[in-house]
Amino acid sequence: MIGDSQVRADAAGIATIELIDERGETGLGFCQILFTAIPDEEELIRVFEEEAWPGLLGRTPASVALRVTRPRGGNARRMILPFEEAIQHAVWDLFAKQSGLPLWRMLGAERDRVGVYASGLDFHLSDHAFSELFGRAAERGFRGFKIKVGHPDVERDLHRLDLLAKTVGRSAPVMVDANEAWTAQETVAALRLFERAGHSIYWVEDPIPRDDFDGLRMLRSLGLTRVNSGEYLDLSGKRKLLEAKACDMLNVHGQVSDVMRAGWLAGEHNVEVTLGNSFLEIGVNMALALPGVRWLEYSFQNFDHLVEQPFEIADGTICAHHVPGHGLTLSAHAREHCRQPRLLAEAPPAVPVA
Structure with a gap:
């Protein structure tokens, strides 16, 4: 689930x-x-x-x-x-x-691997399943961990962060994703609660509704953590988000053409790009081609049997295939x-x- x-x-x-x-x-x-x-x-x-x-x-x-x-x-x-x-x-x-x-080389990339973080999609998992999932991720060498937050009881979010720290330690970056569950003020309160409890949050992703540019800009100005947004916006919306100076990181994933165009826009505004979920990590091709991208999201969705050779993940990085095309065959x-x-x-x- x-x-x-x-x-x-x-x-x-x-x-x-x-x-x-x-x-x-x-x-x-x-x-x-x-x-x-x-x-x-x-x-x-x-x-x-x-x-x-x-x-x-x-x-x-x-x-x-x-x-x-x-x-x-x-x-x-x-x-x-x-x-x-x-x-x-x-x-x-x-x-x-x-x-x-x-594909990654045709898009202009010179490197062939990029950092990958473990994304649990874990909101509805039990504590036991949550710990098992991230424990296995830590054993596989993932360099960052992202958990789902935005529970009506923020103490439950804090409990999950405590559980994550107990499972994987505190040395790797930890990201939180609220999927627009909060208001701007609720985001401030949650981040300060996490900080008081000893949790350093690398980024907060989509904390408030996607088009609340004023709220996102306010959160960015406070500097409590990096604001990662844009996942739910089309290319036009991403442009408006960047023009509003309302994010520290622009989240892109999916369609190749739009991802590359969004990356160009982000470069014009000196904003870092992060690559979110893409089916079977096809997005690694765009992640490698966009300058400054440090992260690709990996969500353990168990589709590897659908292709002959999934992308290899080792030592916290994902490596592209050195064959013509995006690298996957049915x-x-x-x-x-x-x-x-x-x-x-x-x-x-x-x-x-x-």
């Missing part, structure tokens, strides 16, 4: 997209549906053919990856199913393969054993937290 102060998910529906060029080269992307039941395979195909395929058929991967589209208008809307990120990953994968380069096991055209449609959907 994964979740935060706002949501909980007990099951994930995953669809894969493979785009194939005229030479038979394949680009791979994953579509993840957490909070509603995934449709039958037939419906997935119908929606893809109706909404996504007309914009891909006959085009080169480069022209799709690099195109600039109208940012607003009646025809600029989300697809019925969240194919956008999967398409971006598949298109960029294919683009890099056609160029004969690893496994023979997934093709043979994981296809469930209808079963997942009957799975109980995840529920929001009251």
